[in-house]
Amino acid sequence: MREKLFHPWLLWATRWLLAAVFLWASWSKITDVPAFALNIKNYGILPIDITPAFATGLAGLEVVVGVALLLGLWRKGASFLTSAMLVMFIGALSYAYLTGRSIHCGCFTATMDPAKAADVRGEMLTRIVQDVGLLLLSLHLYWGEIRTPRVAQ
Amino acid sequence: MTEIVPPKALWAQTLLLLALGIGGGYAATALGSADFSILDPPRVAVGSGELDRMLTGDGSSGAGEATAPPGDGGAAPSVKMVGFLDIMTKLYGNPTVTFVDARDEPSFEQGHIPGAIPLDHDKALVDPTYRDSRERHIPRDHVVVVYCGGGECDLSRRLAASLLSRGYRNVLVYEGGWTEWQAEGGEKASGGWSPPAGEDG
Numbered sequence: 131m132r133e134k135l136f137h138p139w140l141l142w143a144t145r146w147l148l149a150a151v152f153l154w155a156s157w158s159k160i161t162d163v164p165a166f167a168l169n170i171k172n173y174g175i176l177p178i179d180i181t182p183a184f185a186t187g188l189a190g191l192e193v194v195v196g197v198a199l200l201l202g203l204w205r206k207g208a209s210f211l212t213s214a215m216l217v218m219f220i221g222a223l224s225y226a227y228l229t230g231r232s233i234h235c236g237c238f239t240a241t242m243d244p245a246k247a248a249d250v251r252g253e254m255l256t257r258i259v260q261d262v263g264l265l266l267l268s269l270h271l272y273w274g275e276i277r278t279p280r281v282a283q
Numbered sequence: 284m285t286e287i288v289p290p291k292a293l294w295a296q297t298l299l300l301l302a303l304g305i306g307g308g309y310a311a312t313a314l315g316s317a318d319f320s321i322l323d324p325p326r327v328a329v330g331s332g333e334l335d336r337m338l339t340g341d342g343s344s345g346a347g348e349a350t351a352p353p354g355d356g357g358a359a360p361s362v363k364m365v366g367f368l369d370i371m372t373k374l375y376g377n378p379t380v381t382f383v384d385a386r387d388e389p390s391f392e393q394g395h396i397p398g399a400i401p402l403d404h405d406k407a408l409v410d411p412t413y414r415d416s417r418e419r420h421i422p423r424d425h426v427v428v429v430y431c432g433g434g435e436c437d438l439s440r441r442l443a444a445s446l447l448s449r450g451y452r453n454v455l456v457y458e459g460g461w462t463e464w465q466a467e468g469g470e471k472a473s474g475g476w477s478p479p480a481g482e483d484g
Contacts, residue, residue, distance in 0.1 A: 160308070163317050171322055172405065182319040190308020194300055207296025231405065250409055276293065 136274040144271045148212055149199035151264060155238050156192035163189055169236025173226050191215070209272035216265040220258055227254050237261075321444065329363040329455055334373060337426050337453045338380075362443045365428065365455040367467050374428055374455075375469075381421050383446075385431040385438040386461070388475070396430065396464060397472040404431075404438040407445070418449070420478055426453040433460025 134140075159166040167185035170176060176184055191211065198208040223235055235257045329337075365374070374380045375396075382399035384391050391401040400420055407414035421427060427446060431438040443456045457464075465471065 160311055163308075163312050164319050164321055167319055167322055172408070178323055181322060182317075186308045186312045186317075187305040188308070190306070190311060191301065191304030194304035194307055198300060204296035204300060206293045207298075207300050210293060210297050211300055250406070 135270075136277060141271060141274040144267050144274075145199050145202065145205065145209075148209075148264070148268060148271060149196050152192050152196035152199065152212065156189060156196055158238060159185070159189035159236070160193055166236055172231070172236075173222050174229070174231065175222060175225060188215075205275045206272070209268055209275050213265060213268040213272050216261050216268055220261045220265065223254055223258050223261070227251065227258070327363055329365050329369075331369075333363075334365070334369060334455075338373060338377065340379075340424070362440050362447070363455050364458050367457075367459055367463060367469075370428065370457060371469075374426065377426075379425055381425045381427050383421060383427055383429045383442065384461075385429055385442040386436075390432070390461075392473060392475050394461065394465070394471050394473050396461070397470050399430075399472075399476075401476050402442060404442040404445075407442070418446075421446075421451070423451055426455065427451055428455050428457050430457040430460045430464070433458065433462035433464075436460060 163182075163185050166189055167181050170185050170188075171178060171181050192215070195208050195211050195215075198204050199212070219235075219237070235254065237257055375382075382396050384395050384399045384401045385404045386401070387403045387405070388401055391399075391403075395401070400417060402414070402417045402421075407417070427443075429439045429443045429446070431442075439456045439458065439460065443454045446454050459467075
């Protein structure tokens, strides 16, 4: 069962899916970092003084991690960072939801799709659930990458 | 059987990716000369003469000079501040002045400046239809006074910056907000807002 769960083809598929998600998500952020910084500010977590630096670093990190996953480079570190970022996204979005904010998460676009604007808080919950799903994939990849077979003696 | 890879490779790769990602992000931002002033628009107190000119229609607040929408590379327009005294002596009750409440609707319903139009800043950010439906009732040739809770609340400044970037020329921020208004004994109204008879909501 364990060997099937961490079959190379399954890990390969998980890696490519995560790469696609992170590269897609990073595009709107890296092309308009100030708008992404405004999304982060709306969470009300970080001091405004460090928000630009945080937005800049996070946008760049998403791109690099996405590329690394796509090319199969530094997979252990990349899967660790995707897991860490997803934990952070889930935490931040949950904090915003529990404190009564109605915000656009900024996950994939700087502004919300008008079709979804009628239920902002519902959309926030949907994003949390989606991120939990991605976190499970990321942890699957991470655990698969840090396991290595022992050479038979 | 399997064994866990020693952590050296994991931490080395993680640090390398962090360095590349953060460094790359800064390089990309520097190359594009990103302007983060939309996060905290500069603010200046409106002068008495300037306020009089706005009310007589002889000029804008001056904040209309830079009208590029935030994030488009243009400088964020200056947001002009107005105090309680100027509001009571020149603005409150003036038919050419519109007050806008940037807080959420439940806060507005609990209490607001009489005649104010609610325009929930956070909701307007994500729902252009809602934003447009409220802006329809804010005349562009009026002096617009935006307020929120006061104190640490910066919704009013952000909403004011948004209105300026969308073409409103005479926008002021009452930074003391609802807290100060109540403390100073300003008139109060409560309940929801509905558009004037004969107009859509």
